[in-house]
Amino acid sequence: MLLAREVSFATDECIFDEGGKADRFWISYTGTVALDVHVPGCRAAVIETLDAGELLACSWLVPPHHWHSGGRASSLVGAYEFDATAVCELRWKDPELDHALLTYVAGAIAGRLRSARVRLLDLYAPHGAGEVP
Template identity: 40%
Template sequence: MTTALDSLPLLTGLSPTQRAAVAGVSTVETYAPGHRLFDEGGVADRCWVVLTGCVMIDHTTPGSGRVALQSLGHGELVGWSWAMPPHRWHFGATVVSPTRAVVVDAVRLRELADADPELGYRVALVMLETLVERLQTTRIRLLDLQRQP
């Protein structure tokens, strides 16, 4: 498992010991297109790091159904609602192409982070990096929409 984590740029800030700890609460799973990873409002008890394939983040809008917001691929983190109470998903996610991902048990990861503040700090940095990237992507999309006639 650590070899799968070692190859992910997202986790390069973790030491080998920290990656091993994360690997200890993780599995690798494969999903077929159409598989629903999670729905808005559900319990956020895991997260995924995509190894191959594509996952679409969506939001359910009354009258319109599910609206695609962003696609995530290799090396990207899917799901961060597990990090903050009340640990409920704010969006949904569906697999759109055959996908292989590291699935992290977020409950156990929070326990590891609580027990090891250095690991907790490193995980927080990964989350912040992901959040900044998503905000930048959203900003660019909004600017593009503003430019359209």
Template identity: 40%
Template sequence: METLQRYLAEHPFLKDLSAEQITLLAGCASNVRFDTNEFIFREGQEADKFYIIRHGKILLEVFRPNQGALAIQTIDEGEILGWSWLVPPYHWHFDARALGLTRAIVLDGKCLRSKCEEDHDLGYELLKRFSSIIMERLQATRIQLLDIYKRNDA
């Protein structure tokens, strides 16, 4: 438990949170592991968690009828997986699958949501951090959509 708390305190994503807030987060956190190709969540399921990847690689993909899964993005060690727990209606938008043995810290979103309602300072801090992640992902997706390496035959 203590190592978990220390890991969270040292993680760049949670930098500058107070000791109390870290303790509070640690209270909602636990370690988890996924085997190769194991799904962490699937589109449409209730989103009540988020993950801090400690080791391994997660693939976000979208399933297209008749064409199978399309990879959208990979999430690496040190990065945050999942923000849907924060935004109603709290459902996952994509499938997330481990590309290899993956270890992560999972935080209970449901529990955090109610804590954020009680403690708006914490809520604000988390919202700030997650909104920048949402922004980065949106930006990356937009560039990806441009298909910049496409052939432009004369």
């Protein structure tokens, strides 16, 4: 069963759109990807930039399987693209794989939440309010 294939994305190419069907995910090995969210009446706001070696998308794991943000290549990106359905089928058959994958994705989600918190504090909190003692 083929789980992943190598793909590349040109600078400024859309990798996935907020609200679209999340049926795959990527782990990059080169380049950077900007995660963005739709802002009515404005262009999409970048909420985080991911570097090589990072999981580009987490929405494939949790229903309703729609992207919670968009992803656009900030530079030439090389990545491994995984078929989410095939990976989930393997997870259900192998509890160790399931645990390892859930731990990995949970870590990525926790990192994204920390980044979002810092970004919100940078935008809206009084200067220094987000600093950790």
